[in-house]
Amino acid sequence: MKKRIEELRSEFHKRLEEISDKRALNDLRVAYLGKKGEVSALLKGMKDLSNEAKKEAGAIINTLKKDVESAIKSYFITLEQEELYERLQKEWYDITWPEKTSVGSIHLLETAMRNLERLFTSMGFDVLNGPEMEDEEYNFTLLNIPDDHPARDTQDTFWLSNGKLLRTHTSPVQLRGMLEHKPPFKFVAPGRTYRNEAIDATHEHSFHQLEGMVVDKNITVANLIFTLKQIISYIFENDVEVRLRPSYFPFVEPGFEMDFQCQICHGKGCKVCKKTGWVEYLGCGMIHPNVLRNGGIDPDVYSGFAFGGGVERLIMMKYSIDDIRHFTAGDIRFLSQF
Numbered sequence: 001m002k003k004r005i006e007e008l009r010s011e012f013h014k015r016l017e018e019i020s021d022k023r024a025l026n027d028l029r030v031a032y033l034g035k036k037g038e039v040s041a042l043l044k045g046m047k048d049l050s051n052e053a054k055k056e057a058g059a060i061i062n063t064l065k066k067d068v069e070s071a072i073k074s075y076f077i078t079l080e081q082e083e084l085y086e087r088l089q090k091e092w093y094d095i096t097w098p099e100k101t102s103v104g105s106i107h108l109l110e111t112a113m114r115n116l117e118r119l120f121t122s123m124g125f126d127v128l129n130g131p132e133m134e135d136e137e138y139n140f141t142l143l144n145i146p147d148d149h150p151a152r153d154t155q156d157t158f159w160l161s162n163g164k165l166l167r168t169h170t171s172p173v174q175l176r177g178m179l180e181h182k183p184p185f186k187f188v189a190p191g192r193t194y195r196n197e198a199i200d201a202t203h204e205h206s207f208h209q210l211e212g213m214v215v216d217k218n219i220t221v222a223n224l225i226f227t228l229k230q231i232i233s234y235i236f237e238n239d240v241e242v243r244l245r246p247s248y249f250p251f252v253e254p255g256f257e258m259d260f261q262c263q264i265c266h267g268k269g270c271k272v273c274k275k276t277g278w279v280e281y282l283g284c285g286m287i288h289p290n291v292l293r294n295g296g297i298d299p300d301v302y303s304g305f306a307f308g309g310g311v312e313r314l315i316m317m318k319y320s321i322d323d324i325r326h327f328t329a330g331d332i333r334f335l336s337q338f
């Protein structure tokens, strides 16, 4: 029996040396000190011994038990310290680091675009997207602006080596929409547009437009005026007067320019509205029969209106922003005001 006990002792120490985590240590504890463990087995094995031998064996087994217990306990503490040390290596943090880091926010242009989308979807419009890299056909030809038309000169843009161009307006989405949907329909197409412009406080090479289009039977200019008034009043959170002036765009007939009452002086006349009380805002009109035909729609059955305008200009007016370049300059002092 003595021999067996010594074997168990040295086996225990050998196994203990191989252990590197608390779970394995616990398994070892159960294997030796548990109900069905080695020490219990030794105690059970004593029943056939003489009284004298029992006494002697009992004492040795007890010593073994105590040794095993204390070895496990102290190794447990060692493992815990190692674990703590490892965590401290990984989980430190610098108490000198500034607590308040600033959180970003949505750009005011993006907010305005999302609000406009919300307005139009609430009026039953769909929101369509079109490519910024556009075909010449969609940007000009199908919009009733043929190759030799002087209207092309007013919208110079960036031509790409693959023969395409960066769209000069969101109007090409009108055709994409017409070719994909059967009337009646109402949609808006917000998005980025480009022009080869000399940049100044009111001109940028990249800006945003919102295009709108409604095609149904019996659509008239009255529907157009109502819709435009909604946009302006929604943006300025106020009931804003609008007016139409005759104008020319090849893709509408009749064509108009819409003005709204200056929101700086409320019609009295100031520097911003050049003392007229009105601010010129967007192009609009009744969709030209040629454009409807190009979109696969019969102009004898359907009519429609369309409009398109710059988004930056509206926001500039709303917040009295004096330079369009602020939008993209990335100056946090400007951006954090909105």
Ligand code: DAH
Pocket (backbone or CB within 6 Å): 168, 169, 170, 171, 211, 212, 249, 251, 252, 282, 283, 284, 285, 306, 307, 308, 309
């Ligand atoms: N696409 C024109 C531009 O960028 C604006 C415009 C005028 C859009 C009349 C329209 C429209 O839909 O009917 O100058």
